[in-house]
Amino acid sequence: MVEILIPGAVTLKTLAKIYWQQCPAALSDTAFPRMERAAARIEEVAAGNAPVYGVNTGFGKLASIRIEAADVATLQRNLILSHCCGVGAPLPPEIVRLIMTLKLMSLGRGASGIRTEVVRLIQAMLERGVLPLIPEKGSVGASGDLAPLAHMTAVLIGEGEVLYQGHPLPGRAALEQAGLAPISLSAKEGLALINGTQVSTALALAGLFRATRALQGSIVTGALSTDAAMGSTAPFAAEIHDLRGHQGQIDVAGALRHLLDGSEIRNSHVDNDERVQDPYCLRCHPQVSGACLDLLRQAARTLEIEANAATDNPLVLSDGEVVSGGNFHAEPVAFAADQIALAVAEIGAIAQRRIAMLVDPALSFGLPGFLTPKPGLNSGLMIAEVTSAALMSENKQLAHPASVDSTPTSANQEDHVSMACHGARRLLQMTQNLFHIVGIEALTAAQGIDLRGPLRTSPVLNQAITSLRAEVPPLTEDRYMAPDLSAATDLIHSGALVSDVAQHLPDVF
Known part of the structure; x- marks a missing residue:
């Protein structure tokens, strides 16, 4: 078609x-x-x-x-x-x-x-x-x-x-x-x-589309991590976020409430939890991912305008005059790409902290070390977490703004440039790293929820786990892990992990 x-x-x-x-x-x-x-x-x-x-x-x-x-x-x-x-x-x-x-x-x-x-x-x-x-x-x-x-x-x-x-x-x-x-x-x-600006804009749009899928995946995996850690849903109460007023934060908190509604795990400890507060990676998930959502929405508005723009030179105006201008300068695209890069880095950073929390028996509220039923003999998800840390760090390095780096070209005729093209191109690598991180969180959180059995997570989140388990079985003992990570990454990249729960997730555009 x-x-x-x-x-x-x-x-x-x-x-x-x-x-x-x-x-x-x-x-x-x-x-x-x-x-x-x-x-x-x-x-x-x-x-x-x-x-x-x-x-x-x-x-x-x-x-x-x-x-x-x-x-x-x-x-x-x-x-x-x-x-x-x-x-x-x-x-x-x-x-x-x-x-x-x-x-x-x-x-x-x-x-x-x-x-x-x-x-x-x-x-x-x-x-x-x-x-x-x-x-x-x-x-x-x-x-x-x-x-x-x-x-x-x-x-x-x-x-x-x-x-x-x-x-x-x-x-x-x-x-x-x-x-x-x-x-x-x-x-x-x-x-x-x-x-x-079509190359820069196409790359930035691809980064936006990919970052949107990764963000939606991370909201689901973040909810899974919250349940796996027996985290509190109280910080997601609507009024908390209404009192601050940021729309992205409000939307992410609302999504988390829907995703976790009806969880047997949550109901089992809602009245007898000795912890006063959860770590920030759980408690501040709406604040961080909501801010990322707002950034992506702002970038989306810029890129939609740019995608529809006449950006060559000179241009034939409506009165027939042919006028030389500068619509080809990609500064708006460079700024949008930098915004997307910051959001991608932060989505991955907070997801990685949830992974690290779940594999650490000192922080995971009763889960075995590295989420293996037999720690010691088995290493479980130990190195999957290390991989997520490596990817998170790489994305932080790549997130340095490209738009602030200009150099004169063409014998100083083009004496200020945007660097939008490589600023947008790095988003392909960054979002691929983020797909891996969120995929690893899906494996980690699902494993944690399995270990909470016979208690079950919410009906909505169980749909996501079912999608994951169709590709990756629970980890009962150590096995060759690379295919598991690849399969989980593909579920995030394709949107398949969240397809059954998409109606509960905020849109970027």
Whole structure:
């Protein structure tokens, strides 16, 4: 099913569907008249005598050099070839699909001056699975994601490389096998395709979508940990959180109340618990995860705006004037990526403390050391906890803000840059680390609840345990653990662990 996009009005839910399900996308027919008017205006400018940046001039520091009308097409081709300077591993196919979708959305605003033939070729590539190989590194997130977008654009003109039907191929050969033909770029079209924040934004959106799944998983595993530790539900009382007023905190506390409602374990000690207060990792779960939820929601608002924006340069305004500006500067995306990174690091940090609490017999309120029925002979979840600590520490190192690190480029013409692209790209690694941490908490908390038998957790949380136990049996004695960790991680990454309880969890967007 092709997702039809109305430029300026595409929701994050639609983009998340495209990311997770790899759906092809195409612009609504209503977008094409605007694009055609802007393309006609660029054609007029290219035929005129007045210098207009990127249409009949050089680029960047070379903008003062006038280009003759006969050389305009060569100018655009040279621009693409010279800017294919990316390095590193190719971006994942799901990211490339999202980049191309975002580029369609930007061009569809009708301010870029690009012919509809170019847009239709991108749509056909998405529909037929012709995905350019885009190296992951090379953008500083200003003047657009120039190098990575040039690698995308190179395929449109029959250059570059492609992943097609699972195999890398030269761009021209892949287009031919898919029944498509390369195009020659007209005035400004190369610039329209490589100026823009689509790579940074796609990476940040992927980080947001993945962080959302991890956060929802951590709310469930945090509730499981609370029950496994015989923690109190009193700190989740609604009025406590209403008195503070932060919506994320209110929402997480409400989710925890629903998840733990009806737990036999909780009811067994609600009136005779000698502990006055639980550790912060349990008691302050709404405050910490709620603050993370608020950060993700703020980042989501920024990224939804950016995803729908026209971000190339120059732009064709509604009165026909062609004006050079700076919408390609990715500072909003860089800030959003930094916010997501902070949230990801903190979700993992508090989850890791719950894991550490449960495996420690001094803190776990009667559970055996490292959650094995025969500690000593068996090490149980000892090293799973160590792995979670290693991942938590790595995420804390990766969370350093990228947006504060600028360096001048292009002979000081581009003298302040956002670093949004690598600030967003690290989110893939950070969220993968977080999937592992939350998966380890799922194993740890479920093992703790099993050891509380015959008492049972709540009916809702028991659904989550059932999903886990379909993949990972209880740990009765030591075994080769890596497959258990991998299976639990997959349940968090796919959302399968929380699918049966999703109605009790807060949304980010």
